[in-house]
Structures are given as C-alpha cells and as structure tokens.
Amino acid sequence: MSMLGQLAAPLLIAAICLAALPRGTDVYDAMLAGAKKGLRTMADILPALLVLLPAIALFRASGLPTLLGRLLDPLLQRLGIPGETALLLLLRPLSGSAALSEVSALMAAYGADSLVGRTAAVMLGASETTFYVVAVYFSAAGVERSRWAVPAALCADLACFVSAAWVSRWLWG
C-alpha cells in the first residue's frame, strides 16, 4: 500500500499515457505543448513573486507576524487555526502570488513536512483567489452588482481554512 502511495505520481502519468494510446493522441507532442504552457505560467508568476516576496520577507523579518498572530489568536484559536497562518488567511482571497509567497516563506521557516507547512499547503491547494474570480466573471458578464456572491464565496473560504486546519491536525498533528 505504501509502495502504491510512493509510486502514485509516476503510476498516474503512466495510466494517462496508456489511456491516450488507443485514442491516437500524440503523447510526446501533447506533453511538449503542456510543458510550454507550464513555462508560460511560471514566466507570468515570476514578476509578481519578485514584487511580493521581498515585501513579505520584510514583513516576516520585522517581527509583525508575531504581533498579528497574537492579535488574531483569540479568534483563530476558537476556530482551531494555527496562528502562524494568520497572514496567509488575509492574503489568500486577494492574491494568488502573495499566497504562494507566504506559503513558501512558511515552509522555509517551519519545514514542508511540519504541521504548519502542511496546513498552509492544504489551505493553498483547496482555495482560490476569491476577489480575482469575482472580478473576472462579473466583469465578463457585464454585471456590476455582485450581490451575495462575495459573502457566499468568503464563507466558502472560511470553511476551507477551518477544515484545512482541522484535517491537517487530525492527520499529522
């Protein structure tokens, strides 16, 4: 079983390639095109990271996260969320690159396999940049009043953060 878990990624790739075979898909060509799209994504992310990571590194070095954690701690503790992720909770709905920067800073500080590192990764993987999504879809539809969409989406975010913290503590705490 653990062997299966360790091989999950290559197995999945093999299975997808196998599924593509009878359909006559040019696997190599598709992978090249996909890899190019990945490069494009990273090229788009780099400038944002270059602007945001120094700001977040400065913020971390200033000692403010401790203060922020202490301020939000009574609320976060009641929700079962680790205080170290306070800044991530605030940045996640606003900017994907800022959240990515903050998660990488948390992993650098606490380790990728620490509870904080894992909780942050689950939060990042299970949520989206809420305000960006709202802006893109409502402006595409030409609708100005988003009505209940933002509060409902923020409820979804809150549920995501709380459940990410609970599940992570349950699995790895």
Next chain:
Amino acid sequence: MLSYIVISLYIFSVLFAAATGQGTAAGAAVMTGAEEAVQLTLRLTGAVCLWSAVMEVLERCGGAALLSRALAPLLGRLFPRAAVDEETMAALSENVSANLLGLGNAATPAGIRAAKGLRRLNDGDGLGLLVVLNTASIQLLPTMAASLRAAYGAAAPFDITPAVWISSVCSVAAGLVAAALLRRVWR
C-alpha cells in the same frame, strides 16, 4: 488593490522594525526576498511543467470532455434556469471539469463563456453560483501546492491530497449553503 497590499506591507513593516530595533534583519530581508523569488520560481518550474504536460495529454485524449459529460446532470440540477440552454451548460461543465483537472488555462475562458451565457439568460443567481463554485476550487491533484512541497524537500509531496479534497468539499458545501441562504434575503 494589490498596490495597497504591497504599500501597507512595506509601511507597517518598516515602522515596526524601526520601533523594535529589528532594522538589520529587515534590511537584509528585502534583498534576500528578491533572490528567493527567482530561486522559488526555478525550483517550482520543473514540477509545474511536468504536471502541465501530463494534464495536456489528459485533455487532448478526451479526459476533460469525458469528465465534463459526467458532470452535466449534476450541474443541470444546480443551475435549473440555465439547463434549457445547451451552449451555456456545455461551457459550465467545461469550466468545472477544467478546474477539477487543474487546467487553469482552459477553466477561465470556459467560465467566461458560461458567465456571458448566464447573463444572456438573465440568471443572476446562476452567475453568483458560478463564482462560488470557482472560488471554492475543487482540484483532483493539488499540483501547485505539491510542487511547492517538493521544492522545500517534502518526503511525499502529494500526501496532502486527501486533506485538500476534504477541505475543498467543505468549502464548496459551505459556499452552496451560504448562497442558498443569502439569495433569499438579498434582493
């Protein structure tokens, strides 16, 4: 919006660092932060490109279309007013299946087509629901989070996957419940 985040991060950090005498550490952090941004991008690029390549194969061999057809009945129930319009429903299921597979490049254009279709049908509640579904983001493989874990030396980068699923399902459920309650009181 992002300008305000960057500006407030700088102003508050500089003031706080000066007040608490953390000037040296804070001064060094800005420079190392820029260097870290480049290193992080380089370390993430390999894994991100690999998964992007694999997902492209899945999309080209019809995996995304298959998933999209499987989702259609469920989405018809969530969007009753749009169910009559085939084009909008096709865009909706394409958007949700692309999100599931983590194909961000394909999800947004499909979502925009769906949003325009919902607008044409004058389905304001449907548009709100589309946004909630997209912000809650269910992803079968959390490739970005796992790539980040791999970059920081995690033993098994993808072992967070079940936790991401549980958390995503909670998030979608909370979003749908909140939408169902709020649309009644919000006119």
